[in-house]
Amino acid sequence: MIDLSVDFGKFYLENPILTASGTYGYCDEFDAFLDVRNIGAIVTKGITLEERPGNEGKRLFETSSGLINRIGLENIGIEAFVNRKLARLRKLGINFILNIAGKTEEDYVQLAEISQREEIPAIEVNVSCPNVKAGCLEFGTDEKCLYDLVSRIREKYKGFLIIKLTPNVTNIEDLALAVQNAGADCISAINTVKGLGVELNFSGTKVVKSLVQGGLSGKCIKPVALSMVKRIKEVANLPVIGLGGISNLNDMLEFFTVGAEAIQIGTENFTNPSIAVNLAKELAEFIVKQGFRDLKHLKEELRK
Amino acid sequence: MKKHLKGIVLNIENIAKDTVRLEFSTPLESILPGQFVSILIPHKTLRRPFSVADFCLNSAFGTNNRNFDSILEENAKNKGAITVLFKLKGDGTNYLKGLQKGDMIDYLAPLGNTFTIPDNKNNPKNTASASGDITIKTTDARGCETVDRINQTVMNGTKGMDKDSEPSGAIETKAVACAIGVNSSKKALLIGAGIGIAPMLYLKKILDKKSISNYLISGFKTEEEVIKGSDGVVIGGSVIDKVQNLIDEFRPEILYSCGPKVVLQMVCDIAKKNELRAEIAMEKVMACGIGVCRGCVIKLEKDDAIKNASVCADGPVFSGAEVIWE
Numbered sequence: 001m002i003d004l005s006v007d008f009g010k011f012y013l014e015n016p017i018l019t020a021s022g023t024y025g026y027c028d029e030f031d032a033f034l035d036v037r038n039i040g041a042i043v044t045k046g047i048t049l050e051e052r053p054g055n056e057g058k059r060l061f062e063t064s065s066g067l068i069n070r071i072g073l074e075n076i077g078i079e080a081f082v083n084r085k086l087a088r089l090r091k092l093g094i095n096f097i098l099n100i101a102g103k104t105e106e107d108y109v110q111l112a113e114i115s116q117r118e119e120i121p122a123i124e125v126n127v128s129c130p131n132v133k134a135g136c137l138e139f140g141t142d143e144k145c146l147y148d149l150v151s152r153i154r155e156k157y158k159g160f161l162i163i164k165l166t167p168n169v170t171n172i173e174d175l176a177l178a179v180q181n182a183g184a185d186c187i188s189a190i191n192t193v194k195g196l197g198v199e200l201n202f203s204g205t206k207v208v209k210s211l212v213q214g215g216l217s218g219k220c221i222k223p224v225a226l227s228m229v230k231r232i233k234e235v236a237n238l239p240v241i242g243l244g245g246i247s248n249l250n251d252m253l254e255f256f257t258v259g260a261e262a263i264q265i266g267t268e269n270f271t272n273p274s275i276a277v278n279l280a281k282e283l284a285e286f287i288v289k290q291g292f293r294d295l296k297h298l299k300e301e302l303r304k
Numbered sequence: 305m306k307k308h309l310k311g312i313v314l315n316i317e318n319i320a321k322d323t324v325r326l327e328f329s330t331p332l333e334s335i336l337p338g339q340f341v342s343i344l345i346p347h348k349t350l351r352r353p354f355s356v357a358d359f360c361l362n363s364a365f366g367t368n369n370r371n372f373d374s375i376l377e378e379n380a381k382n383k384g385a386i387t388v389l390f391k392l393k394g395d396g397t398n399y400l401k402g403l404q405k406g407d408m409i410d411y412l413a414p415l416g417n418t419f420t421i422p423d424n425k426n427n428p429k430n431t432a433s434a435s436g437d438i439t440i441k442t443t444d445a446r447g448c449e450t451v452d453r454i455n456q457t458v459m460n461g462t463k464g465m466d467k468d469s470e471p472s473g474a475i476e477t478k479a480v481a482c483a484i485g486v487n488s489s490k491k492a493l494l495i496g497a498g499i500g501i502a503p504m505l506y507l508k509k510i511l512d513k514k515s516i517s518n519y520l521i522s523g524f525k526t527e528e529e530v531i532k533g534s535d536g537v538v539i540g541g542s543v544i545d546k547v548q549n550l551i552d553e554f555r556p557e558i559l560y561s562c563g564p565k566v567v568l569q570m571v572c573d574i575a576k577k578n579e580l581r582a583e584i585a586m587e588k589v590m591a592c593g594i595g596v597c598r599g600c601v602i603k604l605e606k607d608d609a610i611k612n613a614s615v616c617a618d619g620p621v622f623s624g625a626e627v628i629w630e
Contacts, residue, residue: 025596029617032306032594033412045596053612057630060350060589060599067349067591074598074612218349267349270591273308273412 002284003294006040006262008239010185011122011160013040013095013262015280016295017252020243020266021046021099021124021164022071026085033273038280040262041095044081046126048100049107051077061197061212066221066245067267068197070214073101073129078114086118097162101126104133105149112157122160125153128168128191128215140166140191143178150182162186162241165232167221168194172228176236188241188264189232190225192217218267219245226258233259247275249282257302306415306594307332313407314385321528322392323499324401325357328409329382335359336418337507338585338621341386342593344410345396351412352396353590353616355562357502358387358509386413389502389531415593416620419507419583422491422557424516489517490554495571496522496534497543497563503585504562505533519554521546523567544570551578558583565629572624582624588615603628 004015021043030036054074061068076084081098089096098120100111108125115123127140127149134142139149140163150163163179165172167190179187192215199210225244232240242260246252247268255263265276272278283295292298311328319325335356342351361384390397403409492511496504501522511518522534523543530537538546544567547559551574561571562585575582588600595617604613604626613619 023592023597029592029594029596033308054598054601058589059601060591062348062350062589065347065349069591069597069599071598074601267591270593270597271344271349271351273592273594 002287003296004280004284004287005295008160008186008261011097014038015040015283016256016262017276017280017283018043018097018241018243018262018264019269019276020264021126022069023266023269026076026081027089027094027096028085030269030273034277037093037095039095039276040280041097041122043097043099043124043264044085045075046073046099046101047075047078047081047111048073048102049078049110051075051080058210058212059214061199061214063195063197063216063218064220066195066216066218067270068195068212068214068216069192070212078111082114082118086120097122097124097160099124099126099164101129103129104131105152108149109152109156112153112155115159116157120159122162123157124162124164124188125150126164126191128164128166138166138168140164140175141169143174146175147178147182150179150184154183160185162188164188164191165228166191167224167228167244172231173235176232176238180236180238184238186239186241187232187236188243190221190228190244191215193221193224217245219247221245222251222254226254229255229260230258247271249279249286252279252283253298253302256299259303261299306412308412309410311382311386311409311411313403313405313409315405316401316403319389320524320531321526323389323529323531324392324397325387325389326400326403327358327385327387328411330359330384330386330413331381332359332384332386332413333361335386335414337510338418338503339414339416340593340620341388341411341413342415342590343388343396343400345399348396348399350589350591351593352400353415353587353593354388354390355503355506355585355620356386356414357389357505358385359506360385360387389499389505391499412593416616417618419560419585419621420558420581421510421514422516424491424514490519490556491516491558492518493547493550493554493556493559494518494520495543495547495559495561495563495567496520497561497567498524498529499531500561500563500567500585500587501531501534502562504560505531507560508533519550519556521550523563542570543567544574547571547574548578551580556580559624561585561624562587568624568627569629572627575624583621584624584627585620586615586622586627587620590616592616602630 006013006016017040019042024042027042052073055070055072102108130136131139161184163184195216197212201208222245229242239261241262242255243264252263311330313328315327340353340355342353494504508520520534521536523538524530559575559582568584591597591599593616595614600615601612
């Protein structure tokens with residue numbers, strides 16, 4: 001057995017392939033396609049304090065090599081997650097990370113407290129949500145605001161704390177440092193890129209238009225993600241989990257090259273539902289074929 | 305149990321204007337009417353969902369299918385065939401149109417739920433022969449039984465109709481139905497609009513097999529676009545205009561429909577007015593196809609509460625009375 005493990009100290013992965021939040025639900029649908037226990041870890045759908053119905057209207061827009069979504073964080077709420085989903089994840093031995101989101105700092109603090117109470121081993125914080133008390137600017141776009149938020153979560157939660165950064169900023173470096181200084185354990189990058197889909201239909205001179213403003217994901221954002229991961233690693237010492245448009249072995253190796261310790265598969269799960277497990281196999285085969293000792297050795301050579 | 309599968313294209317043909325029928329091999333032993341498959345389109349982010357228009361499980365077919373075992377190892381297990389219909393619309397359907405016999409298809413199936421099938425007990429007129437339908441049963445090249453209805457032939461024979469004298473461009477369905485001696489009792493009325501006929505055709509086949517009397521009326525924009533297999537066809541006008549007459553004549557217990565939103569909405573209205581149950585198969589852009597991404601949700605009103613339902617996993621078939629229209 002080739003050693004593909006990633007040890008973050010507080011959190012351990014058998015292999016470096018995770019599934020991104022929002023693309024794997026609560027991990028109760030993909031059993032049909034693969035053994036989910038073979039995934040490094042699954043990141044749950046973003047959970048808020050209260051149940052949310054999500055956005056009205058059109059939620060999806062396919063682009064060239066990508067997908068715009070505006071789901072609006074439809075989710076069952078933290079209590080329902082704890083009562084209905086948590087036991088199953090634990091019983092099946094699925095390694096998971098809880099993704100949390102909120103509208104106010106207080107929301108996040110309460111979610112952190114519940115995560116601590118329930119002994120959830122790792123949480124990923126979505127900071128791309130509008131901060132209602134700060135004129136709906138996203139938490140993750142202002143370094144002071146982000147520092148305060150992460151500090152308050154850190155006070156309440158002692159497990160492995162990952163902050164998922166948004167790419168919709170000018171200086172990702174400042175935000176990465178804010179997260180590091182506030183005491184987080186890890187950064188995941190990137191969340192979706194803001195995008196707009198425009199669909200036009202004509203009936204003579206009558207125009208029927210549909211505008212879908214949301215988060216762009218998929219293959220087309222990979223260069224943005226790689227650049228962000230590289231820039232974060234240049235200033236921060238925290239480990240980084242890279243994501244954004246990864247769909248094959250080579251994509252994964254590119255992220256390792258710029259400093260990612262692990263990666264997440266997002267949109268590609270929809271196209272290819274067994275990719276997470278297949279990639280782990282391919283990675284092991286590649287390591288053997290090329291003659292590397294293990295994943296650590298491969299990463300060292302990639303970063304030389 | 306849904307699976308990630310590979311199949312071989314067994315047949316692909318144009319069946320009407322911009323309309324293609326695609327048949328491919330499958331290891332599945334059954335698939336229910338209303339269920340769909342989600343086909344991978346190379347270089348596109350999203351798979352494309354297609355309602356099942358037919359499914360055959362037949363050993364005779366299996367023999368022909370063996371020619372393709374060298375192309376796809378898994379094909380040895382593929383004893384069945386799934387048929388889907390699609391209208392050429394965008395990149396996905398235009399890619400599929402270019403497939404040829406022997407090409408590989410990557411798909412997820414079976415996805416989604418199915419229609420409620422009424423039981424056929426306590427109905428003295430429930431069998432196809434008793435209901436007076438004239439049917440011709442044939443066996444096609446693949447060894448699959450097909451049922452071609454005489455009245456479909458009648459419909460297709462109404463070419464050259466003077467559209468000006470018939471403002472809606474519609475065929476007088478009722479008259480045609482009576483002319484061929486359809487009995488005035490049908491358990492199920494099926495309403496297909498455009499390519500929405502696909503799941504109705506498969507549902508009809510299952511109802512026929514279960515000897516549940518039924519009548520399928522379909523509407524198409526033009527004569528060139530007509531897809532065969534209905535008991536009655538409306539061309540140019542609205543299929544909905546015929547539905548009340550058909551309800552009055554056949555006294556169905558249930559309406560089934562698939563088609564554009566506007567048609568489904570009208571089917572639900574008519575069902576409500578007549579105090580009938582309507583089950584409609586809905587369509588929405590999907591990402592995952594299995595209920596996790598929440599991209600294709602609609603709103604349902606159930607037990608006085610409004611809640612989200614995903615078209616892909618909670619549907620695509622919904623009780624018309626529960627759907628809240630956007």
